[in-house]
Amino acid sequence: MTDRKVSRRDLLASGTAAAGALTAAQLFGSINIARAQAKKYKIAIVPKGLNNPVFKSADFGGQARSAELGDVDFKFIGPATSDAAQQVATVDGLISAGYDAIGISCDSSETLLQPIDRAVAKGIKVITWDSDSPSSKRSVFYGVDSFKGGQLQAKLLNGLLKGKKGDIWLLSGLQSAQNLEERIRGVKTVLSKDLTIAGTSFCNEDVALGVSQVENVLRAHPTLIGYIMIGAWPLFSSPGALPTLKARAKTGLQVVAFDYLEQELPFIVDGTVKASVGQDYWGWGYQSVTILHGLLQGKKYPAFVPQALPVVTTANVAEYQKKWDDSKTAAGMAAAFKEAPIEPS
């Protein structure tokens, strides 16, 4: 072992190094503080499929709320077409990418159960919107009460066919969709005893197939007096595509539909569809981001936050047409469909 004298130069060098390290540590710390202050919550909204026009409104709504909040890094991401397996892959990808919160419109309540629970187990805040996965560990479901939506459709048809007896027909999309089956259940509980459901068609959410089924059914059943469209798939065409429906509506057939998307409004304007029960499409994104952001900040919400069920008829269809006319951009839609953010409980 050798004895070593500590020179003044060594002392000076050590002091300089210590001061430098301290400054570096302080600088690093302040950067971290600034980084923490600038932290943005990574929030993703996952629709069933990007190809469904109804979900574009949710994208715009999410963008609008994220811009208002200022501390949200917003992502609208999902399968190109509705597919539960692809949606599972999307959610797993978001978990891996370290998202703080995810809102999902579940393609299949059971298939999405496990990825939702995986995300929750990793501390990610998860809610469902539009279509729920009730057995999962999601915090909140934000959407319409499908059962009540179906009941409202039946009540509207009861009113339109007051005093009449006869057969009606139902059109739905997929047999496996929980929200659609709930609407059908709701219809059946409230439908007048004078009205009999002669049959139900399922169009696989395919517009062309829906058009074909409505026309076939009306020709085969000339005595039908009512039609309830559990979803509006055939109406995403144009009035010219459904000549039999249009003609029969003029001679007494009463049609009640669901949704008030831009494409279906001409059917209400020309009186083919007498009433349609709507949902808050823009709110799917706007309020989902509100709720997820609130949950990340420790706020509480009830397990089910219901949406309103507005009814569009010939009396107020012009108002909705104007809303859609003004909604060509995210900012335009925000102005047209503006609503107050949901408050925590």
Add this chain to the structure above:
Amino acid sequence: MRQTVTDSDAESAETDSPAVPVRRPSRVTEIIAIPWVGVLGVIVLLAIFMTVKTGPIFLSPDNLSSVALDFSYIAMAALGSAIVIIGGGIDLSVGANMALTGLLTALAISAGWPIPLAVAAGLVVGILAGALNAILITGIGLIPFIATLGTMSVFRGLGTGIVQGQTVNAANGFTVIGQGYWGPIPISAVILFVLTATTAFLMNNTAWGRHIYAVGGGESAARLCGINVKRVKWRMYIAASILGAIGGIVLAARLGSATPSNALGYELICIAAAVIGGASLTGGEGTMVGVLIGAALLALIRNSLDILGWGEYWQDLIIGAVILITVSFDQLRRRLRRV
């Protein structure tokens, strides 16, 4: 009617050897030998059953013209699928091609383009789609299943990306193609019959079509016969895409709108129509008339189930079962023919 290269070779062999006594098949055997005769029989049985069950609704001109309106666009695309199948290939991108071409045509129309120009633009997109399939298959050497599986996703994704998932409205004069009638006959059905007659003529009476049969019957043999196999494949994939594009444009006109999700899964319906109509998935066999009848059967089954109000939850199963039964009977017929 000559169905396969082997058959035509056999025929020429017969004419070259007059000394060998040849037993000519009876008229009945000749009729049974036509691949789509069995399918036509199923349609007749269906019509009888429906008439007994529901009265005159099924065979009413109103219902039949409506069925023709609804199956025409699928049958147009199925003609293309059959050409590829006869040539020994497969095209899984046809449904996505229909959606993309319909979407872009509708976009052009909504942007104010004259209808003929918008339709021409849609057809050009169809040609480009077919060219991409052909490049991947003949240039890069991908097997058709994988190449068209990839382009199916590319075409569908391209449509979704361009319109961001939105529906494009095309409800103006353009819709006459898909909604209009000439007397009691839908215009789209007339287009379909013209396309069927044209493709049948090309496939049966020109080197263009006979080379497709030859390549489907055996690529190596076709090559040895001096046929440019790559060129034949280019032709058949582009022809299939053009027919798919026409189907997509007619579908958009039928609905008066177009969405990226239109024609979802139609590739399988087109393949089913071709196979029901007598096309062999091993290539070299099939007719355009058979495809037309195959597509008609599928449309009539769906129409019947709608009219009957049967099988709310079982429609797909019933349709699948009818496809399997029809194809199984056809297979049996082929075996009996060989015995």
